[in-house]
Amino acid sequence: MTAQFRVDNGGVGTVVARRLVLADAAYQYTLTPVTAAPVIVAELVPEEGAGARAVEYLRGGDTVARAVTVLDAADRARALALPAEPMATWVGTGLDEAFTDHLRTALVESGQASTSGVTGEGLAALGPVMLLRTHVRARQPYTEVLMCTRIRTIGTLFVRVAQFDHAADASLGEIVTAAFKQGTELEDFVRIEGNAYLRYEDDIEIEEKVTLVDDAPIWPLTKSMWTAVENGMFPGFITDPGYELTRGHFVQYNFEVLAPDDEVGHYAFQKRADGVYHLKMKKFAKDSLRRVETFRPGVEIPGDGLEGYLAREFPGLSFRQLPGLRRTKFDINVQSVTTGHCFGIETDEVTLSDGSGRKMRQVETEYLETRRHAGMDGASIDAELGRLTDLVEAHLAGLGIAADRGLYSKLSFLRDCSQSSDR
Known part of the structure; x- marks a missing residue:
């Protein structure tokens, strides 16, 4: 997977798969990792004809998952059972309560976590770390990596920090793992709100x-x-x-x-x-x-x-x-x-x-x-x-x-x- 930056304005036939990655904040900040915390990927409603995005804003209703997966120890994405009714994954300052209950059960039933691992600090450690926008029908498929930069009770804001090309048949696990490895000089502009802006023409x-x-x-x-x-x-x-x-x-x-x-x-x-x-x-x-x-x-x-x-x-x-x-x-x-x-x-x-x-x-x-x-x-x-x-x-x-x-x-x-x- 090669790293480069390219702006895509979208077009007829373009489809952008959108995945919300909920993980330990230690993936973004210098923290002691919570070993019991899983990496959850919520597949959101895709966009058709959509181009690249500098920012994306998700309110609670925008986080409803069409599919939910968890990365296993080998960074492979394992599908989890979906709730019987659509429900938001992240609302305000935490995981939706109903989704948390469902996730706890689904993780144990899938064999991806022990009961103790998902009832204690594991799920409590999760937060919206990044949003991935995968352009699946582009001539050269690629994924934009948008890191979480602002969390408010009304919604969560993500900012593009990198993008990378990959094979059309790249697995979800490969894409998420590659996204976590994208080094960027924008890191401290995203995770420190006071550094988030510049003004192009002073005075x-x-x-x-x-x-x-x-x-x-x-x-x-x-x-x-x-x-x-x-x-x-x-x-x-x-x-x-x-x-x-x-x-x-x-x-x-x-x-x-x-x-x-x-x-x-x-x-x-x-x-x-x-x-x-x-x-x-x-x-x-x-x-x-x-x-x-x-x-x-x-x-x-x-x-x-x-x-x-x-x-x-x-x-x-x-x-x-x-x-x-x-x-x-x-x-x-x-x-x-x-x-x-x-x-x-x-x-x-x-x-x-x-x-x-x-x-x-x-x-x-x-x-x-x-x-x-x-x-x-x-x-x-x-x-x-x-x-x-x-x-x-x-x-x-x-x-x-x-x-x-x-x-x-x-x-x-x-x-x-x-x-x-x-x-």
Whole structure:
């Protein structure tokens, strides 16, 4: 079996066999092995016409087994009896209770374990270690190895760390054993959640804007889009497990940078609840897909105010104060299963603080970061962001909400409001 990486977009006749491997956590972490723990392989519903996956997310209902096997001492897969009724194998933080009872009996009856081995610490040691995606009808059959990277009560996330070619008639035992041997430099990016991401373009904001023309309330809209993603209506995207939705509100004071030409843009002071400010600095000569964005968190403003702070900290820049605003935003955090890129679907409502009542509502689609995986590629960010924006536009149209897609920024909105006030 030779190791290499290849992206397969799937196609007619393609079938992907999916196997959930439940085993001792010592297969993934540096732990003393639990010798009584079996290696259980649950055959899940296959996918037809499916391509490669950077990530895959399994909820409890997705873990129902069509077949169950156990690896014996010689790493051969031995079939176990199936439950009389379909049942999930892994739910939340443990093996499904009914499945555990069935598994205990099936292991003993098959002769693959003693009664003492499956009633004590053996089954308690099991967890979702990896998900194998075997492309059985590809010209060269191969298996993607996706290791478990996040476990939540709502579901389990797996990330591709390797793939390997093998013979079309390779046995399940051979495939599982080979998968366990796949050495990868991604190991600590997968098993340590804090290491899971990278950002391809530091200090660069990449986002599209969809400005609502209709007076549509943003909370019902956010819930509608969130539900649509959860229900599979945004093909190829899943919500970020355990971090699906974030909400925010803040007061913001705005200053346009007028000069020099290579520094023009927008500085925004966002006031925190404790009175300290978060300074967001954006540099762009015109509304565009990419803009330089840097931050100064925890800024304390002395008695000479915001203008005094800017004059002291940025003496080479020329500023013009723009209207302040209040901003409420609801962010749906999503991941692409094919590219591993993470995006925000960020719906916000901006209201000027001058008492005029002028406001703007937008849905922004923004690149956030990329989940580290085998085959990751920053060149696919723009295309995947565009596809996500297409889906947002289609969802708005389905709700009968008129909107304009473009790059219209908060700075342009504030400029337009200032110009109309000066007339």
